[in-house]
Amino acid sequence: MKTAVCIKQVVTRDWPLRPAESATWVRDDDASFEMNEPDAYALEEALRLKERHGGEVVVCSAGPARISQVIREALARGADRAIHVESDALSAAGADAVAAALAAAMQDESFDLVLTGLQSDDQGFGQTGVVLAERLGLPHATIIMEVDIAADGAGLRVKRELESGWFQWVAMPLPALLTIQSGINQLRYATLRGIMAAKRKEIRTVPLDGVASQGQRILELYVPEKTSATRFIDGSAPEAARELVRLLREEARVL
Amino acid sequence: MTTTAIETVPRGGEWLLEAAPQETIFTPERMTEEHRLIQQTAQEFTNEVAGHTEQLETKDWDLTRELLRRAGELGLLATDVPEAYGGLALDKASAAVIAGCLGQCGSFSATYGAHANLAILPIRMFGTDEQKQRYLPSLVTGETVGAYCLSEAGSGSDALGAKARAARQADGSFVLNGEKMWITNGGFADLYIVFAKVDGEHFTAFIVERGFDGVSTGKEEHKMGLHGSSTTPVVLQDVRVPADNLLGEVGKGHKVAFNVLNYGRFKLGASTVGGARGAIGESARYAASRRQFGQPIASFGAVKHKIGGMVARTYALESMVFRTVGLIDGTLEGVDPGDGGAILRALEEYAVESSILKVAGSETLHDVLDENVQIHGGNGFVRDYPAERHYRDSRVNRIFEGTNEINRLLIPGMLVKRAVKGDLALIPAAKKLQDELLAPSGAAAAPDGPLEAAAAAVGMFRKVGLAVIGLAMQTYGQKLSEQQEVLSFAADIVIDTYAADSAVARARAAAASGATGADLQADAAASYVDGAAMRIEATARSAFAAMAEGDELRTRLAGLRRLLKVTPANDVRLRRRLSDAAVERGAYPL
Numbered sequence: 010m011k012t013a014v015c016i017k018q019v020v021t022r023d024w025p026l027r028p029a030e031s032a033t034w035v036r037d038d039d040a041s042f043e044m045n046e047p048d049a050y051a052l053e054e055a056l057r058l059k060e061r062h063g064g065e066v067v068v069c070s071a072g073p074a075r076i077s078q079v080i081r082e083a084l085a086r087g088a089d090r091a092i093h094v095e096s097d098a099l100s101a102a103g104a105d106a107v108a109a110a111l112a113a114a115m116q117d118e119s120f121d122l123v124l125t126g127l128q129s130d131d132q133g134f135g136q137t138g139v140v141l142a143e144r145l146g147l148p149h150a151t152i153i154m155e156v157d158i159a160a161d162g163a164g165l166r167v168k169r170e171l172e173s174g175w176f177q178w179v180a181m182p183l184p185a186l187l188t189i190q191s192g193i194n195q196l197r198y199a200t201l202r203g204i205m206a207a208k209r210k211e212i213r214t215v216p217l218d219g220v221a222s223q224g225q226r227i228l229e230l231y232v233p234e235k236t237s238a239t240r241f242i243d244g245s246a247p248e249a250a251r252e253l254v255r256l257l258r259e260e261a262r263v264l
Numbered sequence: 265m266t267t268t269a270i271e272t273v274p275r276g277g278e279w280l281l282e283a284a285p286q287e288t289i290f291t292p293e294r295m296t297e298e299h300r301l302i303q304q305t306a307q308e309f310t311n312e313v314a315g316h317t318e319q320l321e322t323k324d325w326d327l328t329r330e331l332l333r334r335a336g337e338l339g340l341l342a343t344d345v346p347e348a349y350g351g352l353a354l355d356k357a358s359a360a361v362i363a364g365c366l367g368q369c370g371s372f373s374a375t376y377g378a379h380a381n382l383a384i385l386p387i388r389m390f391g392t393d394e395q396k397q398r399y400l401p402s403l404v405t406g407e408t409v410g411a412y413c414l415s416e417a418g419s420g421s422d423a424l425g426a427k428a429r430a431a432r433q434a435d436g437s438f439v440l441n442g443e444k445m446w447i448t449n450g451g452f453a454d455l456y457i458v459f460a461k462v463d464g465e466h467f468t469a470f471i472v473e474r475g476f477d478g479v480s481t482g483k484e485e486h487k488m489g490l491h492g493s494s495t496t497p498v499v500l501q502d503v504r505v506p507a508d509n510l511l512g513e514v515g516k517g518h519k520v521a522f523n524v525l526n527y528g529r530f531k532l533g534a535s536t537v538g539g540a541r542g543a544i545g546e547s548a549r550y551a552a553s554r555r556q557f558g559q560p561i562a563s564f565g566a567v568k569h570k571i572g573g574m575v576a577r578t579y580a581l582e583s584m585v586f587r588t589v590g591l592i593d594g595t596l597e598g599v600d601p602g603d604g605g606a607i608l609r610a611l612e613e614y615a616v617e618s619s620i621l622k623v624a625g626s627e628t629l630h631d632v633l634d635e636n637v638q639i640h641g642g643n644g645f646v647r648d649y650p651a652e653r654h655y656r657d658s659r660v661n662r663i664f665e666g667t668n669e670i671n672r673l674l675i676p677g678m679l680v681k682r683a684v685k686g687d688l689a690l691i692p693a694a695k696k697l698q699d700e701l702l703a704p705s706g707a708a709a710a711p712d713g714p715l716e717a718a719a720a721a722v723g724m725f726r727k728v729g730l731a732v733i734g735l736a737m738q739t740y741g742q743k744l745s746e747q748q749e750v751l752s753f754a755a756d757i758v759i760d761t762y763a764a765d766s767a768v769a770r771a772r773a774a775a776a777s778g779a780t781g782a783d784l785q786a787d788a789a790a791s792y793v794d795g796a797a798m799r800i801e802a803t804a805r806s807a808f809a810a811m812a813e814g815d816e817l818r819t820r821l822a823g824l825r826r827l828l829k830v831t832p833a834n835d836v837r838l839r840r841r842l843s844d845a846a847v848e849r850g851a852y853p854l
Contacts, residue, residue: 025848039780078297085301198308201339201352204301 010064010162012055013118015111015125015141016083017045018076022130028230034101035131035230044079047126051189053196054156055124056087062158065089067118071110073100077212084207085199091210092118096217103225104136111137112144113218122165123186127152132227138188149186150179154193158183273594276613277679279765280729280758281693283719290590291770292582293779295357302358305338306365310538313369317650320371320492323484325452328375328492329409336406340366341380345388346602350401353601360534360589367538370657371492377535378448379403381528383410386457386469389604390512390520395471399455411453413444413472413498414521421670423521424467428460428500436507438462440470440478440500446664450481450496458500459517466515470505478503489656526611526618528665530592533621534585536629536661540578541852543629543636543654547571548846550640550649561639562847565836570639571846572791572839574632576767579788579854581621581628583766588617616678619671620759626661626668633658672755673748676733679758680744683737694734697727701823714833715775715786718768718793721830725761725800728827732757732807735820739811753807760796767792784845785854791838797830804828 020026020040029036044052055066068083070076071094080091094110102110115123123145128135135151142149154176155168162183169177170190199207242249242256258264274284295303312334313320319327335341343359345351366373384403387395402408419425428442440460447456456472456479472479482497512520548571551562561567595610611618633655637644644651662668683690711717732754740747771789774782801824808820845853 023850025850078300081297082301082304198305198338199301200337201302201305201342201354201358204298204305205352205354207301208298 010058010062010121010158011067011119012058012064013067013069013115013120013123014048014052014055014083014088015123015137016048016052016068016070016079017107017126017129017137018042018070018072018079019045019129019131028232032229032231033227042075042078044082045126045129047128047130047189047191049126049196050191050193051124051126052083052086052088053194054189056197057194058122058156058158062162064121067092067120069111069115070094071096071099071102071107071114073097080212081207082199084210084212085204086197087203089210091212093212093214094217095214096221098217098221102221103132103227104134104140105224106222108137108140108144109222110217111141114215116145119184121184123147123184125186125188127188127190135188138186142186145186147184147186148181149188150181151188152190153187154190156187273591275687276591277616277682277688277690279762280679280726281689282726283723283765284769286769286773286776288590288594289766289769289773290357290586290593291773292586293770293774293777295361299357299361303361303365306340306362309335309338309340310365310368313366313372317369317371317492323492323494325494328372328494329406329452331372332375332379332406332409334406335376336404341384341406342404344380344385345400345404348602349388349396350404355593355596357586357589357593359531360585363531363534364538364585367535368542370539370654371490373535374448374490374493377528377531378412379410381531382412382448382524383453383455383457385527386412386511386520386524387471389523389608390469391471394508395511399471403455408454409449409452410455410457411447411449411498412524413447413456413458415445416443417445421667423459424518426459426461426467428458429464430460430462430468430470430505432462433504438470438505438507438510440472440503440505442500444498444500446485446495447481447498449494450498451484451494456498457511457520458498459521460500462514467517468514469511469517469520471509471511472500472503472505476503476505488659489653490660523608523611525666526615529622529671530588530611530614530618532661532665533581533618533625534589536625537578537582537585539629539654539658540574540581540632543632543651544571544574544578544846545851546651547574547636547639549850550643552847552850554641562843565840567639568840568843569836570635571843572841573795574635575842575846575852575854576788576791576795576839577628578632578852579785580763580767580792581624583770584617584624584763585621587766587769588614588621591617616675616682617762619666619674619678620762622665623668623671623675623755624759624763626658629658629661669752672752673745675758676736676751676754677745679733680737690730690733691737694730694737697730698734701731701826714790715768715771717831717833718764718790719772721793721797722761722764722768724827724830725757725764725796728800728804728824729754729757729761731820731823731827732804735808735811750807750810753803753810756803757800757807760800764793764796781854784842787838787841788854790833791835791842794833794835794838797828797832801828
């Protein structure tokens with residue numbers, strides 16, 4: 010089975026976030042970066058599927074030169090080779106642009122299975138996977154907890170996470186695209202042997218075909234303003250509770 | 265994997281005579297992608313170990329062994345071992361990076377160090393092919409655990425004064441008797457590197473398996489710190505050791521012991537960087553969250569001055585560690601990883617630097633951890649916070665692997681020895697300096713910018729170091745080794761010079777590359793140089809006063825003043841910037 014795993018590089022979680030001067034993204038020129046966490050689980054799932062069913066795991070990533078860091082890391086953890094769509098225009102790009110760039114580079118590979126993380130730790134739209142599925146003409150399923158490939162390799166069953174602790178099993182054909190939920194498996198570290206072996210693995214760098222899609226743009230990024238308005242509600246407990254519910258419903262509009 | 269682009273590798277101690285070309289200086293910024301990935305794996309593993317701290321402190325040796333096996337699985341025990349024996353034969357920079365991460369977990373770091381440095385290395389360097397085949401593969405996977413038995417109750421620094429005996433038997437085997445003290449991993453190790461005297465006089469190393477009849481271990485020591493590591497006596501009672509388990513040659517045990525210590529000292533220095541970085545993060549985060557007088561204590565100048573100082577010293581230490589590993593790796597570039605002799609020569613070439621790292625590393629870490637306790641206030645003194653444990657855990661670093669006092673004697677001692685042997689042109693440089701000091705001085709051009717001023721100051725530190733060592737050689741000649749105070753003064757100057765030189769070189773490289781954070785590196789280097797200038801002046805005065813008097817002393821002091829005409833930097837401002845960056849980042853910011 011030939012599996013692709015799409016990986017994004019994001020600013021590390023403990024990096025102090027500040028809007029860049031452009032106010033359309035965070036200041037990241039001196040940031041440290043890491044593999045998007047849900048993508049790390051997607052990679053782990055792909056490596057486990059390979060251990061059970063054989064085949065090849067190909068890392069696909071779109072972004073500027075610096076993302077080679079997470080590509081190497083994925084190769085060190087056990088992926089076989091990588092495709093890097095390289096363009097500065099793809100740094101901080103939206104789901105639409107990334108999916109278009111990846112689809113162009115991936116379509117001739119005829120993957121049996123494409124895995125992405127459920128969402129990215131930075132933008133968090135959860136759209137790259139589903140837009141990519143559409144562009145590749147594949148069926149998709151989202152928020153996947155478990156992947157069970159049929160013995161004959163013709164199709165698969167996947168467990169989706171729904172609301173309120175409910176799950177759903179879905180049968181679907183292959184090829185397909187799945188977006189993987191975080192925490193579904195135990196991540197492996199890159200062993201030193203794996204790190205050294207990764208040096209010899211192929212990274213195919215392809216330029217961005219055309220210009221990055223501008224279908225979606227961040228217009229403004231700002232730090233939430235802190236306010237500390239406190240209001241005391243007088244009256245007996247039942248009266249105050251009623252008034253609180255009314256305020257939450259009518260003024261704050263959170264109920 | 266090799267540290268790239270080190271063309272002609274400077275020899276050990278050469279930096280004391282002149283500034284090294286920038287491209288010969290390895291820095292953390294020049295780490296390869298592989299080094300960074302190794303660091304990431306080592307850091308993830310370190311975090312895993314840190315999560316077990318409480319359990320490890322109950323002396324749960326099964327867990328310790330399990331963690332060592334896990335380290336083995338990841339390859340963290342394999343860096344120094346050739347592939348033929350199950351290792352990975354990576355460069356020493358990889359080993360330093362791993363030590364730096366594991367250095368954050370005190371007890372396990374000691375366990376790891378005793379195993380990977382003190383047990384694996386002697387076998388790897390001095391073992392026969394058969395010994396390497398037999399012992400290394402399972403040491404590399406962590407299935408067997410090693411320990412190193414050199415010290416005895418009556419012989420610590422005077423290691424060659426050991427009383428343990430090895431009696432030669434007719435069949436070529438040996439019978440060992442003796443008691444070794446303070447053995448890290450003693451309580452649960454499977455394999456001991458033991459030093460004993462053959463026929464009562466020939467100091468010799470042996471590989472002793474725990475299963476040999478007559479090997480036993482005493483009770484766990486009640487220690488100040490490192491409660492999660494095993495430290496016991498190892499008792500040898502009529503232990504028959506086969507001839508095959510002789511390590512190296514009879515009477516050449518000192519070669520094994522001292523070469524292993526050269527490497528151990530370098531690795532200890534590397535590991536202290538990790539501890540210091542971690543503590544800076546703890547201090548920065550605590551100072552940001554702890555509020556007094558209505559504001560975070562991180563906003564107070566007194567606290568900023570501490571955190572800034574911690575950052576500057578750690579920066580200098582880290583710069584020295586990477587520079588030294590670059591020198592060692594540079595020397596070994598292209599050498600067959602199976603060639604143990606070449607590795608020994610490389611470690612010996614930079615033995616001065618390794619001793620410097622041992623002293624500077626353990627003392628920088630000690631001071632950083634002391635300030636970490638202080639910044640935590642009352643919370644620093646109680647066990648709810650890790651600050652007090654770090655403080656206790658680190659104390660032994662100044663004692664083991666050769667006390668700092670022994671290493672201080674070794675530093676100038678080895679430099680002088682290299683000079684006499686002709687490996688280092690120290691004597692002509694000292695003579696030239698003397699002439700220079702007697703000649704009338706011209707006005708020097710003012711350096712361009714704070715980093716260039718720092719570089720100029722380092723040039724003066726070199727000269728002060730040369731002046732002190734030169735006068736000491738002249739004054740005491742062959743008997744210099746008896747002058748421990750003067751040797752220690754010289755060592756302090758040399759250590760500060762290497763640290764300042766390495767920090768400035770790294771900050772200049774960052775400035776030249778235009779990297780983000782270069783300004784902060786310049787601040788750290790300038791702050792370190794500022795402190796070093798004051799320390800060096802005070803130490804040199806004491807050294808001269810011990811060696812000269814009357815007019816001669818006055819002439820020497822005038823020369824010193826001429827050399828150290830260093831305008832002080834605004835260290836308040838420098839340290840504030842360093843502290844603010846650490847607090848914003850919640851971590852060591854460089």
